[in-house]
Amino acid sequence: MEARKKGGGYRRLLLAAALICSGAKAGEWSGYVAADYSYFPQSALNAQQFEHGRLSFSAEPEFYHSWENDDSLTFVSFFRWDEQDPQRSHIDIRELLWMRARDDWELLVGIGKVFWGVTESQHLVDIINQTDFVENVDGEDKLGQPMINATFLREWGTVDLFVLPGFRERTFAGKGGRFRPNPEIDDHSAYQSAAKDKHVDYALRWSQTFDDWDVGVSHFYGTSREPRIIPTLAPAGLVLTPFYDIINQTAVDVQATLDEWLWKVEVIHRSGQGETFNALTAGFEYTFVGVMESSADFGLIAEYLYDDRGASASTAFEDDIFIGGRLAINDAASSELLFGVIADLHESTRFYSVEASRRLGDEWVLSLEARFISSVEKRDPLASFRHDDVIQLELAHHF
Amino acid sequence: MKKLVLMMLCLLPLMAVAQTSEEKGLEIAVEADKRDMGFGDVSSSLTMTLKNANGNTSIRKMRSKTLEVQGDGDKGLTIFDKPADVKGTAFLSFTHVLEADDQWLYLPALKRVKRISSKNKSGPFMGSEFAFEDLSSREVEKYKYLYLNDDAVGGEDAFVIEVRPNYKYSGYTRSVVWISKTTYQPLKINYYDRKNSLLKTMVATGYKQYLGKYWRPDEMNMVNHQTKKETLLEFSDYKFQTGLKSRDFSKASLKRAR
Numbered sequence: 001m002e003a004r005k006k007g008g009g010y011r012r013l014l015l016a017a018a019l020i021c022s023g024a025k026a027g028e029w030s031g032y033v034a035a036d037y038s039y040f041p042q043s044a045l046n047a048q049q050f051e052h053g054r055l056s057f058s059a060e061p062e063f064y065h066s067w068e069n070d071d072s073l074t075f076v077s078f079f080r081w082d083e084q085d086p087q088r089s090h091i092d093i094r095e096l097l098w099m100r101a102r103d104d105w106e107l108l109v110g111i112g113k114v115f116w117g118v119t120e121s122q123h124l125v126d127i128i129n130q131t132d133f134v135e136n137v138d139g140e141d142k143l144g145q146p147m148i149n150a151t152f153l154r155e156w157g158t159v160d161l162f163v164l165p166g167f168r169e170r171t172f173a174g175k176g177g178r179f180r181p182n183p184e185i186d187d188h189s190a191y192q193s194a195a196k197d198k199h200v201d202y203a204l205r206w207s208q209t210f211d212d213w214d215v216g217v218s219h220f221y222g223t224s225r226e227p228r229i230i231p232t233l234a235p236a237g238l239v240l241t242p243f244y245d246i247i248n249q250t251a252v253d254v255q256a257t258l259d260e261w262l263w264k265v266e267v268i269h270r271s272g273q274g275e276t277f278n279a280l281t282a283g284f285e286y287t288f289v290g291v292m293e294s295s296a297d298f299g300l301i302a303e304y305l306y307d308d309r310g311a312s313a314s315t316a317f318e319d320d321i322f323i324g325g326r327l328a329i330n331d332a333a334s335s336e337l338l339f340g341v342i343a344d345l346h347e348s349t350r351f352y353s354v355e356a357s358r359r360l361g362d363e364w365v366l367s368l369e370a371r372f373i374s375s376v377e378k379r380d381p382l383a384s385f386r387h388d389d390v391i392q393l394e395l396a397h398h399f
Numbered sequence: 400m401k402k403l404v405l406m407m408l409c410l411l412p413l414m415a416v417a418q419t420s421e422e423k424g425l426e427i428a429v430e431a432d433k434r435d436m437g438f439g440d441v442s443s444s445l446t447m448t449l450k451n452a453n454g455n456t457s458i459r460k461m462r463s464k465t466l467e468v469q470g471d472g473d474k475g476l477t478i479f480d481k482p483a484d485v486k487g488t489a490f491l492s493f494t495h496v497l498e499a500d501d502q503w504l505y506l507p508a509l510k511r512v513k514r515i516s517s518k519n520k521s522g523p524f525m526g527s528e529f530a531f532e533d534l535s536s537r538e539v540e541k542y543k544y545l546y547l548n549d550d551a552v553g554g555e556d557a558f559v560i561e562v563r564p565n566y567k568y569s570g571y572t573r574s575v576v577w578i579s580k581t582t583y584q585p586l587k588i589n590y591y592d593r594k595n596s597l598l599k600t601m602v603a604t605g606y607k608q609y610l611g612k613y614w615r616p617d618e619m620n621m622v623n624h625q626t627k628k629e630t631l632l633e634f635s636d637y638k639f640q641t642g643l644k645s646r647d648f649s650k651a652s653l654k655r656a657r
Contacts, residue, residue, distance in 0.1 A: 106655070211501075
C-alpha cells in the first residue's frame, strides 16, 4: 500500500516532468572557451601600466530553450579573466531574453543586444548597447542592456520600439592596464540626470527594404552611451571622470547593394552633449570574386569619417579616411583576413588594424589581432594609446 | 473547318519531328518545372561532409527552408548548426529569375544583419564543393537549353540536356544534365568551368516522392575533378506545406531563426 502510494507520487512527478519536457522543443548549451596572449612591444606610457605580455582567458556559455508555442529563452553569460588588469577581469550577462514571436509582431523582455548600422570602420548609429571597452578597443563588444522591445512587421516596414530601464557604464581599463586614458579614469561616474543609471531611455526605429536599398531611421532619447571625459581633481591627483549626458539622437543608415558594390552611409544628429552636432560615416565595399582564379573573395573598403565638432570632438575620427580590405579564402577552414588603416586627413595620425582567423578541425578557431598607432599628435584623443601597439593570438574552443 | 482541323492533326507528328534540339531542351525544362510547381514550402535538415584529396573529412550541419514564389525565384533561409563557431549564423536569399538575387547574412555574435553582394554565385558554399548557384532555385528562364541525347544513369532512363546560364557571374560556361524520364529530376550534372573544361560532377540518389507529387533526393554527391575534393550532401526530415509565410523569410526572422 505504502509502496504503491509512493510509486503513484513518483509516477505523478514523472508525468509532470514529462509534460514540462514535452512542452519544450529544445534546451541546449553552446558557446566557447578561449585563451589568449597579448604582446605589447612598446614600453608603457605610464609607469603604473604593465609591460610586454598578458595572458587572459574568456568564456561565453549560452543556453537556449524554446517551447512548443515558439516562445524562447536565451541566456548568454560572459567571463573574462585578465592576468594584468583586475578591471578587465569581469563578468557580464550578455543576454537573458524571453521572446514571443507571432506572425506580425515580436516581444522581447530581459537583457538583450541589438545592432543597428551598415558601415565597417565605426558604428555611429548603433546606440542601444554600451561598449565593453575593456574587451576590445574596436567597439564591437557590447554589454547586455535591460530592455523591453516590441517589433511590428508591416508591409511598409518594420517598427521597433524600445523601453530601456537602467544604464550600463562603459568599461575602462584600470590604472595598471593598457589602452587606458591618461591620467586614469575615475571609478566614479557623473550623470546629468538625477536618476543616474536608473534613468529610463527610449528608442524607436523604422527599417525597410526597397529593392536594392536597405534603409533605417531611428531616434534615441536617454543617457548617452558615450561619456564626455572631464578632468577632475581628486585626492589622489588629477583623474578623468566619465560624464553621461541626456541626449537626443536621430539617425539614418542606408545601404545600396548594386552587384559588386555596397554603398553605405550612416548619419547622426545628436543634441544634449555639449554643442549639438552631426557626424557621418560614408563609403563603399567593392568585392572582387574569385581573385587570381581562386575561390577567394577580396573586398576593398573605403569610408570617410566626419564629425562637425572638428578637433574639439571627443572622437578621434572627425575628418578621417578608412581604407581596408577583407579577404575570404572560402576554404573548409573559413580562413579570413580583415585589415585597414584609419588616417587623419589633417594630421599624420594613423591607426592600423589586422584581424585574421581560421578554424582548426571542427571545434577550434585560431585568431590573430594586431593594432598599431603611429605618429599621434599630443592633443589627439588617441594620444594616450600611442604606446599601446598590440599583437594578440587567441585559441578558442567552440561547443 | 473540319478539314482544317484534320489537316492540322495530320501535321502535328511532323511538327514534333521538326522540333529543334533547343525546343526539346526547353520543353524538358518546362515539364520539370511544371511537375514541381505548387509545393508551397519545404523544410529539411542537411548534413554536409567535406572530403579533401587526402581523405580528411569535416562536417557541416544546417537546416533549410524554402518558400515557393509564383512568378519569381523562391525565397530561402538556411540556418547553420555546425561547425560550432558558426552556430546560429543564418543566410536569407530572395532568388530572382534574371536580376541579381537579394541576400542577407545574420552574424549572431554581433547581432548584425548584413546585406551582401549576390555576385558571389560561383563561390563555394561553406567551403564545400557546392557553389551557391548549384544550390539556388532553378528557374526555367535562368538558362538556355539544348537537348543532346537519351541515356541512362544507374539503369534509369534519362534525357541529356546542355544548360547554359543566362545570368551574370556564373562560374560555368555550361553544364550537362541527366534528367530522369520518370521523375524529371536531375540524376547527374557535369559542370564545365569558364575555360569549358570538366570541373565537377554531381550525382543525386535516393529520390523519394512527397505528397504523392514532389520528388526530392536523399543524397547529392559532388566530386571536383580538378582538386580531387568531394562533398556529400545528405537531406533528411523533408516537410512540405507546413504553412511558412513570407514573414518567415524576412530580415527580422533571421534574428530568431535558430
